[in-house]
Amino acid sequence: MLNGTTAEIVERKALRINPAKTCQPIGAMYAALGIHGCMPHSHGSQGCCSYHRSHLTRHFKEPVMATTSSFTEGASVFGGMANLTQALRNIFSIYSPEIVAVHTTCLSEVIGDDIPTIVRKAQEEGSIPEGKIVIHANTPSFVGSHVYGFSNMVMAMVNYLSEKTGTTRNQVNIIPGFVEPADMREIKRLAAALGADIVMFPDTSNVLDGPLTGQYKMYPEGGATVAQIRSAGDSIATIALGHFAAHVGAATLESKCNVPAAFLELPIGIGATDRFIDTLRNYAGVQVPAAVELERGRLVDLMSDLHQYFHGRRVAVSGDPDQVIALTQLLLELEMKPVYAITGSPGNQFEKRMHELLDGPVPNARIKQTADLFELHQWIKREPVDLLIANTYGKHIARVENLPFVRFGFPILDRTSHRFNPTVGYVGAMNLINQMLNALLDKKDRECAEEWFELVQ
Amino acid sequence: MPSIDILPARAASITQAGQPGAAVRCGQTSVAGSVSQRACVFCGARVVLYPIADALHLVHGPIGCAAYTWDIRGAQSSGPQLHRNSFSTDLQELDVIYGGEGKLERALTVLIARHQPKAAFVYSTCIVGVIGDDVGAVCKRVAAATGIPVLSVASEGFKGTKKDGYRAACEAVYTLIGTGDTTGISPLSINLLGDFNIAGETWIVRDYFQRMGVEVVATITGDGRVDDIRRCHGAKLNLVQCAGSMTHLARKLRDEHGIPFLKVSFFGLEDMSAALYDTARHFGDPALMERAKAIVRDEVERVYPELRRYKEQLLGKKAAIYVGGAFKAFSLVRALRTLGMTTAIVGTQTGDKDDYAQLREMCDAGTVIVDDSNPLELAKFCLEKDVDLFIGGVKERPIAYKLGIGFCDHNHERKEALAGYVGMLNFAREVYASCCSPVWQYMPRRAGGAA
Incomplete structure (x- = not known):
């Protein structure tokens, strides 16, 4: 009964059905949570803030703090200056954050609130205590997607905070992209294993995957500190992981503080992880230790043990552009066939890069940016696939078409693996391979004829 | 601490x-700068109308408002599942500059042709209130062209609180009421307002009333159907469960169709029983009251022993x-x-x-x-x-x-129905399972017997 999708494809220009994206502010809120002691602030109606917090909570199963300007009819006519000024005063006096990261919404963008001016006035009036910081990002909901909101807030961190003092620090910046706390934790673990000093921002590990202590902490232990982000201007280099979520921040740092940047893709799969490790090794001037080589060896071993189950399998992938680009490479390393790949986010780099990756091995692959899950479902109806990889919203399609389904990306509202299993790094690839194998074999075990039902695989 | x-x-x-x-x-409205737990006008309207399962629900605005309200409520439908899709005009920068009316009209036309819904609701979001789209005019045109009711829901997020969204939803639903044929509706008949059929609760409650001999004409906000709503003015009594959201509609039905209403609750043994008794008393039919008493007796008997065991623990x-x-x-x-x-x-x-x-x-x-x-x-x-x-x-x-x-x-x-008698038992089980879970013994405050 959930099958409202028709195989017949009609060109749509005015309509989004079952989106594969959401709006900018939530990305900005997520990025801001990766600053230690930061209160994200939503400059708009209180519904926006409530929706973002609920959505992030459903994904992380963690308290998500953010404040709102609580726009009313008056604010929409006369501007949101009074609301934001009052909000800043209240936030600092009662929640005492180190820093407030303001993001806009469609409403405040359209009425044209000038955030820097409002903040400056608040500062002059004494509404912002000495030593406390306010940064902001413009995140109109009618432009881009949640990924752009993340990227814009990262750019704001650089613009407002990073400084070049002239004394270079022996550290490498890493901008991890819109990934899970578990992924950020894994990136830090790999860097530590290499013995490379890094500054990673944002960093939501220990913020959105905190322990149960019986205490409620408005500002958990984790997050990149303001001092760390400030020091990023003195780093040797920046490694940015993902064109859409991370590259703008690195480019901004390059032009502002002259910190050279390596523009990489997310380290998902063996090749991309190799490139990440190699880049980090080069910048930090360290050797890859035996422990990391062993990890890589175990991944290659796993791939060799299982490659026969993956060869030639037709896969449909939906997700955020950086994730889909990176995951596609892992699928190709396993000689799978990503025949359909979509992202809801706009941006030409997606289709360009995906064609580079797929035109050779999967010449008939359908690739589309600014697409939605309804369209992906239509493609699948016309020519089926063996495996679907998408965020939770893929489950409607998986059920209707009886597809093995691996949950991947944001949001995941109905499973928990993303909370502790990374998808980046060699370990992340093993985790993804494991999930894909389970999905494929579970279906076979459930449905195959008895004579084909095998104990040993 | x-x-x-x-x-x-x-x-x-x-x-x-x-x-x-x-x-x-x-x-x-919440104090600016507070970490409010509240939502907006749009949210209020969306939650109330969402369970009308054979209607098309189109969110007119940028993608977020449609994305965050996509299939997140367990408001179950016994039939169509159309309401579980996310339809939106996904307004872009150019639409904000030049207006989104054309896009809205095309979207409605395509969707109505494909899904043949019984009605369509169009939700205005914040931005629509600022760029000044005449959503009402578009709805009127599309309604005339397609022959189905196309209803504009004035739910711009900033125009008040969630409560104002409830009101906007009531206003939109009200335009459907009175357009259906009421012949054959029993003199002992009710509508259920403000039960959202989360985890099938409306079905549980409706069953009690049907066993009493009361006809349930429309369950407007839970497993709702457009045709039932069109004729619900033929019912003789409205039971309002979620008073905050539905009292406005109940008042309109009282003032303009002469249907009285009772505020009820279906949670807990006392309130559920009171709802059945109040209904029987309203109709003044002794046989109805006898049947209500029998239902209460049977149902309470069935759940009480287990409830008592939970009570001892809690x-x-x-x-x-x-x-x-x-x-x-x-x-x-x-x-x-x-x-x-x-x-x-x-x-x-x-x-x-x-x-x-x-x-x-x-x-x-x-x-x-x-x-x-x-x-x-x-x-x-x-x-x-x-x-x-x-x-x-x-x-x-x-x-x-x-x-x-x-x-x-x-x-x-x-995930469990909490309404009605069986719901009280589910509630007790859930409260017990969570309150008395062994997991809390690992929590520092409780570990080692510390208070």
Whole structure:
């Protein structure tokens, strides 16, 4: 009964059905949570803030703090200056954050609130205590997607905070992209294993995957500190992981503080992880230790043990552009066939890069940016696939078409693996391979004829 | 635990039962800068209309509002599942500049042709209120062209609180009412307003009334159908479960169609029974009352032994309640009493002065009563009162868990029906499972027998 999708494809220009994206502010809120002691602030109606917090909570199963300007009819006519000024005063006096990261919404963008001016006035009036910081990002909901909101807030961190003092620090910046706390934790673990000093921002590990202590902490232990982000201007280099979520921040740092940047893709799969490790090794001037080589060896071993189950399998992938680009490479390393790949986010780099990756091995692959899950479902109806990889919203399609389904990306509202299993790094690839194998074999075990039902695989 | 301050501007919204003081300030937009747990006008309208399952629901705005409300409520449908899709005009920068009316009209036309819904609801979001699209005019044109009702829901997020969204939803639904044929409707007939059929609750409640011999004409906001709503003015009584959202519609039906209404609650043994008895009493039919008594007797008998076993385990435990509407809070205070538990903190997002006066009256002395709270306040009160259970919604759950407190979702993410007699048993089971879970013994505050 959930099958409202028709195989017949009609060109749509005015309509989004079952989106594969959401709006900018939530990305900005997520990025801001990766600053230690930061209160994200939503400059708009209180519904926006409530929706973002609920959505992030459903994904992380963690308290998500953010404040709102609580726009009313008056604010929409006369501007949101009074609301934001009052909000800043209240936030600092009662929640005492180190820093407030303001993001806009469609409403405040359209009425044209000038955030820097409002903040400056608040500062002059004494509404912002000495030593406390306010940064902001413009995140109109009618432009881009949640990924752009993340990227814009990262750019704001650089613009407002990073400084070049002239004394270079022996550290490498890493901008991890819109990934899970578990992924950020894994990136830090790999860097530590290499013995490379890094500054990673944002960093939501220990913020959105905190322990149960019986205490409620408005500002958990984790997050990149303001001092760390400030020091990023003195780093040797920046490694940015993902064109859409991370590259703008690195480019901004390059032009502002002259910190050279390596523009990489997310380290998902063996090749991309190799490139990440190699880049980090080069910048930090360290050797890859035996422990990391062993990890890589175990991944290659796993791939060799299982490659026969993956060869030639037709896969449909939906997700955020950086994730889909990176995951596609892992699928190709396993000689799978990503025949359909979509992202809801706009941006030409997606289709360009995906064609580079797929035109050779999967010449008939359908690739589309600014697409939605309804369209992906239509493609699948016309020519089926063996495996679907998408965020939770893929489950409607998986059920209707009886597809093995691996949950991947944001949001995941109905499973928990993303909370502790990374998808980046060699370990992340093993985790993804494991999930894909389970999905494929579970279906076979459930449905195959008895004579084909095998104990040993 | 260091003491946590209260925003000075919030002090007037907090009081305690059994203590003198002014009425609780409420019904206002949240203080700018607070971590409010509340949503907006759009949210209010969307939740009320969402369960009308054979209607098309199109969100006119940028993608977020449609994305965050996509299939997140367990408002079940026994038939069509069209409402579980996410349809939106996904407004872009150029639409904001040149207007989104054309896009809206094309989207409606395509969707109505494909899905043949019985009606369509178009939700305005913040931005539509600012760029000035004439949504009403588009709806009228499309309705004329397609022959189905196309209803504009004035739900721009900033134009008030969630309550104003309920009102906008009522106004939209009301335009459907009175357009259907009412012949054959029994003189003993009701509509259910404000039950959302979360986890199938409407089905449980409807069954009781049908067994009583009462015809249920329309279950407007739970497993709702357009054709039922069109003829629901033929019913002789309206039962309003979620008073906050549906009283406006009930009043209109009373004033313009002469249908009286009763505010009821289906949560807890007492309130469920009261709803059945009040209905029987309203119709003044002794046979109806006899059947109501028989149902209450049978159903209570069936669940009571197990309820008593839970009560023994839960006796004296303390709960915090933070829910949307006050009527639900009343029911929960009573239902917790049935389980031998006390309410130490009770708050709502949308309660009014009378609601809070009633809470003050019904709660034990010392119970904290709060309007439009925030996580810091809630955490503060939970620790001060050392509660064992928190009853709330999606944003409160992880806070409760972090404090090492059991949790029961009484909002739209509940997975078990909590209405009716069987619902009370589910509630007791859920409260027991969470309050008395062995997981809390690993939490430092409880570990080693420390209080």
